Amino acid sequence: MEHRDTFETLDPEDWEHMRRLAHRVVDDALDYIHDARERPAWRPVPADVAGRLEQAAPHGPSNPADVYEEFKRDILPYPMNTTHPRFWAWYMGSGTVMGALSELLAATLNPNLGGGNHVAPLVEKQVIGWVRDMVGFPASSSGLLTSGGSMANFTALTVARNANAGCDVRRMGVGAAPGPLTAYASTEVHSCNQKAIETLGLGSGGLRLIPASDDFTLDLAALRRQVDADRAAGCVPFCVIATAGTINTGAIDDMNAIADFCSSEGLWFHVDGAIGAVAILAENVRDQLAGMERADSIALDLHKWMHIPFEAGCVIVRDSAAHRDAFALVPEYLQREADGGGMASGSLWFSDYGLQLTRQFRALKVWMSVKEHGLDRFGRMMARNVEQAAYLGRLVEAEEQLELTAPIGLDIVCFRFNPGGLDTGSLNRLNQDLLVALQESGVAAPSYTTLKGAYCLRVAISNHRSRFEDFDVLVKEVLGIGRDLARTPPL
Ligand SMILES: Cc1ncc(COP(=O)(O)O)c(C=O)c1O
Numbered sequence: 001m002e003h004r005d006t007f008e009t010l011d012p013e014d015w016e017h018m019r020r021l022a023h024r025v026v027d028d029a030l031d032y033i034h035d036a037r038e039r040p041a042w043r044p045v046p047a048d049v050a051g052r053l054e055q056a057a058p059h060g061p062s063n064p065a066d067v068y069e070e071f072k073r074d075i076l077p078y079p080m081n082t083t084h085p086r087f088w089a090w091y092m093g094s095g096t097v098m099g100a101l102s103e104l105l106a107a108t109l110n111p112n113l114g115g116g117n118h119v120a121p122l123v124e125k126q127v128i129g130w131v132r133d134m135v136g137f138p139a140s141s142s143g144l145l146t147s148g149g150s151m152a153n154f155t156a157l158t159v160a161r162n163a164n165a166g167c168d169v170r171r172m173g174v175g176a177a178p179g180p181l182t183a184y185a186s187t188e189v190h191s192c193n194q195k196a197i198e199t200l201g202l203g204s205g206g207l208r209l210i211p212a213s214d215d216f217t218l219d220l221a222a223l224r225r226q227v228d229a230d231r232a233a234g235c236v237p238f239c240v241i242a243t244a245g246t247i248n249t250g251a252i253d254d255m256n257a258i259a260d261f262c263s264s265e266g267l268w269f270h271v272d273g274a275i276g277a278v279a280i281l282a283e284n285v286r287d288q289l290a291g292m293e294r295a296d297s298i299a300l301d302l303h304k305w306m307h308i309p310f311e312a313g314c315v316i317v318r319d320s321a322a323h324r325d326a327f328a329l330v331p332e333y334l335q336r337e338a339d340g341g342g343m344a345s346g347s348l349w350f351s352d353y354g355l356q357l358t359r360q361f362r363a364l365k366v367w368m369s370v371k372e373h374g375l376d377r378f379g380r381m382m383a384r385n386v387e388q389a390a391y392l393g394r395l396v397e398a399e400e401q402l403e404l405t406a407p408i409g410l411d412i413v414c415f416r417f418n419p420g421g422l423d424t425g426s427l428n429r430l431n432q433d434l435l436v437a438l439q440e441s442g443v444a445a446p447s448y449t450t451l452k453g454a455y456c457l458r459v460a461i462s463n464h465r466s467r468f469e470d471f472d473v474l475v476k477e478v479l480g481i482g483r484d485l486a487r488t489p490p491l
Pocket residue numbers: 091147148149150151190192243245246247272273274275301313
């Protein structure tokens with residue numbers, strides 16, 4: 001063992017040096033966000049950088065400033081680039097400066113949000129209360145901040161399964177249910193729900209995918225037929241998952257109709273609102289979400305359209321006792337002193353409401369961002385994205401060689417370049433090549449989907465930095481690349 005004269009810890013050896021470095025880090029971070037528009041919307045990771053990122057862990061220390069230089073050389077230039085005003089891929093958020101600063105502060109305090117008597121759980125409780133009020137759930141509901149929509153859906157579906165299984169699932173397992181447990185959603189439901197149902201032991205067939213209507217929403221008549229058929233076959237329908245903003249096209253299921261159906265059939269009404277639930281804040285979306293407040297549970301993402309830095313999801317459950325019953329397990333080393341004071345007192349243990357014991361202080365970035373901006377500004381950002389989607393739709397419709405491939409839902413626009421005279425396969429390949437060329441140009445970063453066999457570009461805006469002009473740039477670039485590709489015969 002190396003002999004040391006000083007007491008070794010993981011704190012800086014030279015605090016002044018670290019302080020100067022920290023100031024540089026903060027300055028660079030602010031520049032990075034401020035100058036987002038100056039960088040390409042995407043650039044691939046070069047091979048030499050990827051190679052260095054495969055090296056084994058060092059056994060000895062490095063100067064912190066050198067580590068930071070390595071970060072600047074190998075990591076900073078090649079992000080996913082969600083901060084860019086023309087980043088419109090998958091469905092992301094674009095982050096906030098306050099969110100970034102609060103991540104630093106959360107890590108500085110480094111609390112564990114499993115439970116205990118300290119201030120951080122009170123912050124999470126307050127944030128959950130804000131979300132609960134926002135989506136119109138009663139004060140008696142419970143909630144949990146999660147890593148994202150996937151865990152929020154998983155948490156809610158666990159509660160739904162346990163509440164409606166017709167047996168004590170925690171003690172006896174799903175095999176003790178009076179029949180196979182079945183949940184229902186449209187074919188447009190996000191795949192994380194399928195994963196959740198499989199993980200809950202119900203098998204992939206435990207999620208009945210009901211063909212979506214032409215507008216990509218859940219077809220209620222088909223839902224009713226499937227539930228009737230399943231009951232007749234001895235299954236135990238337990239839940240309908242409605243989507244508030246589908247990943248493909250932003251479609252919003254008819255919440256009131258599904259709420260009526262669930263209450264008449266005794267089914268749990270769950271809403272996957274990962275994309276669209278927060279748009280209750282946007283005056284040009286709010287009405288489309290009517291009935292969402294009647295759900296038994298709702299999963300939503302704050303790291304998508306609310307732009308809180310990843311990860312930040314939330315689940316709200318109307319029946320807080322059912323929620324707690326699904327997860328609470330209190331071994332002796334986690335016993336609470338109800339009134340005795342001390343660090344273990346208090347009944348606010350978030351580990352009783354989800355799978356995780358140790359949990360990060362993700363509530364802080366939500367708390368600070370919401371306090372900084374106020375909910376109304378978030379709503380205005382979303383409303384503008386919806387207007388921008390309509391604007392892009394008009395640009396597409398005005399061009400003979402562009403066509404919309406789905407109705408525009410929320411802020412998601414699906415379209416393709418179609419020069420005419422190509423069969424489906426060639427047209428799909430042309431649009432695939434176009435998308436890759438567009439992304440590699442660094443001008444804009446949409447993603448893609450395939451709708452009823454048609455491969456298309458998918459612009460999921462969800463970006464508080466996008467300006468209307470950015471969509472003019474996109475259309476010009478798509479037409480330019482598309483025409484070049486259409487002129488170039490395939491190899
Ligand atoms: C409708 C919907 N549900 C759930 C998810 C999963 O959420 P997360 O990626 O935050 O886990 C997504 C992700 O895009 C989504 O669009």
